[in-house]
Amino acid sequence: MQFLALLIAFVASIGPALAQSSCTNIVDGSDPSRIFHLARGHGSAEISTDSRGDPKIDGRMHGVRYQIYFYGCKNGEKCSSVQFRAGFTQNNKQTIERMNEWNVSKRFGKAAIDKDGDASIEMNVNLIGGVCNANFDETVGWWSTVLREFLTFINFKT
Numbered sequence: 717m718q719f720l721a722l723l724i725a726f727v728a729s730i731g732p733a734l735a736q737s738s739c740t741n742i743v744d745g746s747d748p749s750r751i752f753h754l755a756r757g758h759g760s761a762e763i764s765t766d767s768r769g770d771p772k773i774d775g776r777m778h779g780v781r782y783q784i785y786f787y788g789c790k791n792g793e794k795c796s797s798v799q800f801r802a803g804f805t806q807n808n809k810q811t812i813e814r815m816n817e818w819n820v821s822k823r824f825g826k827a828a829i830d831k832d833g834d835a836s837i838e839m840n841v842n843l844i845g846g847v848c849n850a851n852f853d854e855t856v857g858w859w860s861t862v863l864r865e866f867l868t869f870i871n872f873k874t
Contacts, residue, residue: 745793748786754853757856760776761823766786770787773859778874783802786798787799796844798841809832822865
């Protein structure tokens with residue numbers, strides 16, 4: 717009986733380790749082109765650099781442009797996080813109260829307005845330690861959902 721208890725404890729302790737080891741393709745910001753290829757799987761995308769020399773991806777989903785900005789980079793590589801972002805200029809300006817309504821009711825995507833009343837939505841992703849390729853691909857899918865729902869929320873016509 718004692719042997720059986722030890723065996724169960726051993727199997728229970730290696731379960732999480734086995735689950736972790738199943739992640740062989742890691743996305744960690746060391747190679748921005750991997751993130752570019754995952755983004756391209758969800759719509760059109762182009763990779764370039766921003767004014768600081770860090771990678772930047774310009775993409776399209778649901779008929780609108782968005783960007784993926786890279787942060788915490790060393791020489792344009794080994795970035796520690798990314799931010800998905802889209803901004804919208806509209807005739808019907810948004811209000812702080814409307815953006816707060818989004819922020820309180822939605823788990824993913826942070827909404828804001830600029831001084832001109834133009835809305836934006838962003839979603840930050842921490843890459844320190846890396847995430848499985850499948851996880852980041854799913855994150856791009858979440859961004860697609862956030863973006864689509866935000867377009868409806870602000871009544872943006874493409």
